[in-house]
Structure formats: C-alpha cells, structure tokens
Amino acid sequence: MCHAVYQILVWLWMLLCCCGSRVSCLQISNCNKTEVTMIRDMDVLTSLTLSNCSLPHLENAFFMRFGQLLHLELEHSGLSSLDDFSLHGLPRLQSLSLSHNNLTKLRSWSSEPLEALTSLDLSHNRLCSLEDNSFVLYPQLQMLNLASNQIEQLADDTFHGLSHLKHLQLHGNRLMLIDGFQFSGLHRLSSLTLHHNLIKGVDPLAFESNTHLRSLRLEGNLLSSLQFLTQRGLARLVHLNLANNLLQKLEPQGFGNNIELQDLVLSHNNLTELTKESLLGLDSLERLNISHNILSHIEAESLQSVVSLTQIDASFNQIASLSESLFQANSQLEEIILSHNRIEEISPKLMSHQTHLKRLKLDGNALIEANFLQSLPPALNRLSLSVDLSSNLLHSVNLSSLLQFGHINLADNHWNCAWLVKNFLLRAPASLNFARNWSLLSDWNEDLTKVQGIDCIEGSRNRSIVLLSVGEAIHSKVQCAQSYDELNPAPPPLTWPKIPTDRFDSRSVIIWMLVAIAITFACLRWLRRFVDRKEQSKRKLKAINEVYMSKMESQPIRHERERS
Structure with a gap:
C-alpha cells in the first residue's frame, strides 16, 4: 500500500515537471x-x-x-x-x-x-602545485576543496584575496612543510584540513593571522614537535586532531594558548608519559584521546587542569598502575576508557568523585578483583552505568553487589570453577554478561545446538561449564550425543555483530504524513467553502426578509393616504 502511494506521488511529480514548459x-x-x-x-x-x-x-x-x-x-x-x-x-x-x-x-x-x-x-x-594569486578571480569564496590531489607546494600568496574563505580542505596531498605565509590573510578561516599529507614541520607563525580558526586536522603526518601551538593565533581553536604522527612527548605548557580547545586527539603516536604540565591551560577541554601510544606512566596531577573533562580514552597503552587521585579534579567525567593496558589493581578511591559516570571500560587488563565497584559514590546512578571487565584475570566477584548496575560485561575471565558452579545454580540476571555461545556438533535438534558456556579454571586445568536447561533436554528425548572433551573444548564460533533494524520505513512514514497533511488541507478547504456558502445563504435570506419587511411597513401608510 505504501509503495503504491509512493509511486503515485512520484508520477504526480513527474507530471507536474512535464507540464512545465521549462x-x-x-x-x-x-x-x-x-x-x-x-x-x-x-x-x-x-x-x-x-x-x-x-x-x-x-x-x-x-x-x-x-x-x-x-x-x-x-x-x-x-x-x-x-x-x-x-x-x-x-x-x-x-x-x-x-x-x-x-x-x-x-x-x-x-x-x-x-x-x-x-x-x-x-x-x-x-594538481601538483598552486601558484600566487591562483584564486584572485573568486573573491567571495567561502569553501575551497583541494583534497586528494598531488599538491607538494603552496606559494606564499596562493590564497591571496580570499578574505571571506571559511573552509579550506587540503588533506590527501603531498605537502611537507607549512611555512609562515601560506595562510596569511585568511582572517575568517574556520576549518582547515591538512591530514594525510607528509608534513614534517609547521612554522610557529603559520596560523598567526587565522584568529577565527576553530577546527584543525593534522592527523596522518610526520610531526614530531608541537611548538607551533604556542602561538596566539590558535586561541579560539576548538577541535584539534594530531593522531598518527611521530610525537614522543608533549612540551610543558604546549597548549597554554589554546584556551577554548574542547577536543584533543593524540592517538597513534609514541607518547611515553603524561605529566602535570602536559595539559596546562586547557580549562575548556572536554574530550581527550591518548589511545594507542606507549604510555606507561600518568602522573597523579596530570589531569588536574582539565576540570571540564567528560571523556578520556587511554586504551591500548602500557599503563600498569593508576594513582588513586588521578581523577580527583574531574568530577564531570562520563566516559573512562582504559582498555587493553596492564592494570592489575584499581584503588577504591579512584572513582570516588565520579557522580556522572555512564561508561567504564577496563577490558583487556590484568585485574584480579573488582572490589572498587562497591566504592562508587552513592550519588552515581548505577542503573545508567555500563562497565566492561571482560578479558581480565578475575577469579570471583561479589554478584550481589553488581545486580544494581545497568550492564556489566564479565566474559572471558579466569573464573574459579567451584565458585562459578555455586553462583550459577540460579540463572544470572540479564545485566551480567558472563557467557558466550558454543557450537556443539551433535544429532540434537536445532534448539539445542547452541548453548551457553563459560570458561573456568580448576587447579591447573582449563574447563568449561555449559549452562543447559535440563527440562528442554528431557522434552527433546535425545538418545545420544557426540562426546565432549572438557580438556579441549570446542572453540567459540565466529560471531557477526548485530545490526539494529528499524521496524518502520521512514520513507513510507513521510509519505503517509504528506498524504495526511494533503487530506487535512483539502478537508479544511472544503469546510471553509461550506461555511462561506452558508453565510452567503444567510445573508441573502436576511436581505429578502428586510425587503419584505420594508414593503409590509410601506403598505399601511399607502392605505391611509388613499383613505384621506
């Protein structure tokens, strides 16, 4: 039905187009x-x-x-x-x-x-190069896209005369050096993309005149120093991406003049440490990404200056320990990602000030206990908190203290078999994710070919506990099954990510809404005409009555004159 209505509307649109002479x-x-x-x-x-x-x-x-x-x-x-x-x-x-x-x-x-x-x-x-005054005949340009060319060099006056330019895209070229005059005069420039070039250095005066620059992308280059960030021209910068470069350290107070910076991406570099002077001056910083580096040490006071921080991603590093006062000044944090490090222990005081936390990822570490979750502040809404503790070294947890959380991922840990059996006499709540699917090669029906399994350790042996409903097994009346080697369990199957589906066809909904609006307007128009006709008939009837009454009033006067 919806498809037919859509086709009718398309035909009507084509008819209107054809009826027009031009x-x-x-x-x-x-x-x-x-x-x-x-x-x-x-x-x-x-x-x-x-x-x-x-x-x-x-x-x-x-x-x-x-x-x-x-x-x-x-x-x-x-x-x-x-x-x-x-x-x-x-x-x-x-x-x-x-x-x-x-x-x-x-x-x-x-x-x-x-x-x-x-x-x-x-x-x-x-395009390989741009000469002086290349765009002088386009004085009103606001958007210029030169991405994915072969540009190796920019002349000093290439963009001369483009005083209205707001968006300049130069990514995907072969630029090697940004000097101090290539972007001079672009006072209204708001976004500049230089990612995926071969840039090794940026002159400290390169962005001195770009006082309205809000977004700067330099990821995928060969930068090893950030001295150019000390200039005042980038004071209004909001988004800065420096991922996939060759940075080994952050200069002390290197971001001091970027007072409005909100997003800072430093992932996929060679950073080894984060000191208390690395992020000084970034009072407005909200999102920090330092993932995929070789960080092994984060000083306790390194995040004290970024009081507005809401998201931090330090995953895929070599962090072994965290100071209990690391997040003391960051009470606005909503997302903490520390996945795939070497963290063995979390202090109960580390999260004591996190009253807005919604997502905590600690998967891929070496945690042996999770007692810090019991020390979260009472003001924190645990029902909206998602915690990922998968792929650690947890032997047991206090399940009763975890039931009030929104979701906790506990898959792929080193559970103690005795503890696991004891706690799984009853089915675990949906908020706790322990298990994964195991494929069993058997002659059973399709309802029993996939069951829930959890790995555990008994002494020095690796075992797997299979959670199977006994009632279903008896009801199916199975006679035999292939033997199962508990020392060498079957590997988990390859799983595809679930793709959320929308039950509603947005196009059909829009079409039906348009049809409903058209019908409504048609009804209103017909009702207006009906009311107008009623009003006109009333006016005519009133006029006829007035004429009739005037005639009736004039007749007695005429008779009296005739008598006289």
Whole structure:
C-alpha cells in the first residue's frame, strides 16, 4: 500500500515537471560534448550536473549560453584541460564542482571575476602545485576543496584575496612543510584540513593571522614537535586532531594558548608519559584521546587542569598502575576508557568523585578483583552505568553487589570453577554478561545446538561449564550425543555483530504524513467553502426578509393616504 502511494506521488511529480514548459534543474550522465550543446532552455537553467560524461577538454566560453547558472557540477568526466576563458559568461554562478577529473593545472578560466562564486570543489584531480594569486578571480569564496590531489607546494600568496574563505580542505596531498605565509590573510578561516599529507614541520607563525580558526586536522603526518601551538593565533581553536604522527612527548605548557580547545586527539603516536604540565591551560577541554601510544606512566596531577573533562580514552597503552587521585579534579567525567593496558589493581578511591559516570571500560587488563565497584559514590546512578571487565584475570566477584548496575560485561575471565558452579545454580540476571555461545556438533535438534558456556579454571586445568536447561533436554528425548572433551573444548564460533533494524520505513512514514497533511488541507478547504456558502445563504435570506419587511411597513401608510 505504501509503495503504491509512493509511486503515485512520484508520477504526480513527474507530471507536474512535464507540464512545465521549462526546467531550471538538469542532471545528465553518460553524455558527450555534442549533447551538452543541444540542451534547450539554457536561458532559465539555474542548476546543471554532468557526471560520467566524455568531456576531456572545454573551449573558451563553453558555458556562455548558460548565463543564469547558479550551480554547476562536472564530475567523473575525464576533464583534463580548460581553455583560459572556459567559464566566461557565468556572472551568477555560486557553486562550481570539477572534482574527480584529471586536471593538472589551475587557471582563472574566466576573463572577469566570478564575484558570486562561494563554493569551489577541485578535489580528486592531479594538481601538483598552486601558484600566487591562483584564486584572485573568486573573491567571495567561502569553501575551497583541494583534497586528494598531488599538491607538494603552496606559494606564499596562493590564497591571496580570499578574505571571506571559511573552509579550506587540503588533506590527501603531498605537502611537507607549512611555512609562515601560506595562510596569511585568511582572517575568517574556520576549518582547515591538512591530514594525510607528509608534513614534517609547521612554522610557529603559520596560523598567526587565522584568529577565527576553530577546527584543525593534522592527523596522518610526520610531526614530531608541537611548538607551533604556542602561538596566539590558535586561541579560539576548538577541535584539534594530531593522531598518527611521530610525537614522543608533549612540551610543558604546549597548549597554554589554546584556551577554548574542547577536543584533543593524540592517538597513534609514541607518547611515553603524561605529566602535570602536559595539559596546562586547557580549562575548556572536554574530550581527550591518548589511545594507542606507549604510555606507561600518568602522573597523579596530570589531569588536574582539565576540570571540564567528560571523556578520556587511554586504551591500548602500557599503563600498569593508576594513582588513586588521578581523577580527583574531574568530577564531570562520563566516559573512562582504559582498555587493553596492564592494570592489575584499581584503588577504591579512584572513582570516588565520579557522580556522572555512564561508561567504564577496563577490558583487556590484568585485574584480579573488582572490589572498587562497591566504592562508587552513592550519588552515581548505577542503573545508567555500563562497565566492561571482560578479558581480565578475575577469579570471583561479589554478584550481589553488581545486580544494581545497568550492564556489566564479565566474559572471558579466569573464573574459579567451584565458585562459578555455586553462583550459577540460579540463572544470572540479564545485566551480567558472563557467557558466550558454543557450537556443539551433535544429532540434537536445532534448539539445542547452541548453548551457553563459560570458561573456568580448576587447579591447573582449563574447563568449561555449559549452562543447559535440563527440562528442554528431557522434552527433546535425545538418545545420544557426540562426546565432549572438557580438556579441549570446542572453540567459540565466529560471531557477526548485530545490526539494529528499524521496524518502520521512514520513507513510507513521510509519505503517509504528506498524504495526511494533503487530506487535512483539502478537508479544511472544503469546510471553509461550506461555511462561506452558508453565510452567503444567510445573508441573502436576511436581505429578502428586510425587503419584505420594508414593503409590509410601506403598505399601511399607502392605505391611509388613499383613505384621506
């Protein structure tokens, strides 16, 4: 039913488009130059998209007849060259995309400035270098995309004249050095992407004039020093990504001038320690990612300056111990990730100030007990807390103290078999995750081919306890089963992640809502007409009554005159 309604609406839309004498938006694919020149109604066309066409070269004034164009996209068409004035005659053009082509050189492509152009996309081409004043004929540009080219060098005045530029994308190129003049004059620049280049150094004055810069991405480069962050030009920076570089240490007070920084990503570097001076000045920092380093030591006072911290990820490091006062100043923490380290013990005082905690990940460590969970502050809402203690060395836990938590993952630990059997005489609540599925090769029916199993240790032997409902086994009347070697249990099967499914078709819901709105408006319009007709009939009837009454009043006067 919903599909049929959708098709009807599509047909109605196509009918309306066909009834119009002219179209303002046109999309063409798999075309050639001759077919483009035969397009009709070019004087009213405002948007033109050409994709997967055969257009290797464009002559001068090729789009001269498309004088009303506002948006032009020419992508995936093998375009390798444009004459000097190929874009001449497009004074109203606002956005231009020439991405996914073979352009090797950037030119003005117009004899006069395109003063209406605000967005230019030249990504995924073969540009190697940018010369001085490359974009001087586009003075109103706000978005410039040069990503995924082969740019190795930027001239000092490449972006001269782009005083309105807000978003500049240069990622996926071959830049090796950012000097002090390449981005000068871009006073309104808000976001700059330089990730996945070959940048080894950044001049300390490189961003001095970019006082409105809010997002800077430098991940995937070869940086070994962060001295450039000490300049005042980055005082309003909010997002900074330095992942996948060669950083070995953080200079003391290196972030002191980034007073508005909220997101800091330092993952996949070679950092060995975090000191009390590493993050000084970051009072607004909310999210810190120092995962995938070689951190072995975090000083007790290293997080005292980041009082606004809500998320910290220190996973995949070599941390063996944590000071009990590490999070003392971070009472706003909602997520703590310490997975895959070497932590053997957690002090009960470590989480004593965490009243907003919602997620705690300690999986992949060497914990032998989890008593710290009983020392969490009373103000913490345990029903909204998710704790991951899987893949540790836990032998036993106090299950009664864990029942009030939202979810606790306890899978793949070194449980004591005697303790496990004692505590699993009753089925564990759903909030505790101990088990995993084991595939049993047997002649049983499909309902019994997967049962819940938990690994445990008895002395020096590894065993597995299988949780099976005896009632189901008796009801199925099985006669035999393949022998099971408890010393060599079957390996767990490969499991695919569960993909959440939506029971509702969003498109159908939107269509039905539109249909309902249309019916409602139609009913209201009909009701309005009905009321208007009623009002008109009442007015006519009132007018007739008034005429009748006036006649009746005039008759006695006439009779009296006749008598007199």
